[in-house]
Amino acid sequence: MEKNKLIFRVKGNEEGMKLRAYLKDVQKLSSRLIKGAALDGRISVNNNRVKLNYIIKLDDEIAFDVEKKESQNIEPEKIDIDVVYEDSDLIVVNKQPGIVVHPTKSYPNGTLANGLLYYFKEKGEQCIVRLVSRLDMDTSGLIIIAKNQFAHMSLARDMHKEDFEKSYLAVVHGNLKEKEGIINLPIYRTDDGSIRRVVDERGQESITCYSVQESFNKGDLIKLTLKTGRTHQIRVHMTHIGHPLYGDTLYGQIEDKEYIERQALHAYRLVFPHPRTREMLELEIGLPKDLQELIEKIKN
Structure with missing residues (x-):
């Protein structure tokens, strides 16, 4: 091959x-x-x-x-990249919290894309950054980047299939009565110029499966698997059922800075078919230090 x-x-x-x-x-x-x-x-x-x-x-x-000469209007920058898996078609990295995935007007540099372009350049690979999945700035964990147009096409198509699994770990306020369940509530973006989403019957179908992994005095560690991929889906759903994420200032409306400086959400597991071989890839990454410290604080 x-x-x-x-x-x-x-x-x-x-x-x-x-x-x-x-x-x-x-x-x-x-x-x-x-x-x-x-x-x-x-x-x-x-x-x-x-x-x-x-x-x-x-x-x-x-x-x-599949290789073609391409360029992107993004400045390569030397940024630490935590590579979890890599081959000629794709790379999966563990994104740190506080990093934007792609340049915007507010964040023109210092993004994951800037770091990846530098990484590719150092390896002598003529790749541009083709994001297959995205994470919010303050969400940590696994993110997939395709290295060529074929891989991007294949992965983007497969993302909507049953055998493509995206799972997260979150620490939420309170203890859930039901230890596992499915939240099937539509999510809608209001037109007030805010990035905030709400549960509203006018919204798109949004399905989140959850299961409590551990219960503590002041909250639960829960696993969440997305069946749809709406913006802020986990954060909106958990707040709606009365269990906002620790550190989520946009949806939780609770001051949590003594516990954690960002929303307690980590993309810890991916399962998907490889675009070329069709063999299933299973990738996992443990909880980052700030979430481990948060759990210790809410245990007692």
């Missing part, structure tokens, strides 16, 4: 298809990806460049080059 190429071998039941249809319908590549690669001359059959209307034959070897 060449790291920069996808290699496909035509089977008997696929013979006679046009190359474009084969790549789209059999290999599940997006039309945009196929068109761009064809224009760049990055698709070949038996080492010969062909057009997308080429009729494929039994045992044809189709090579699809």
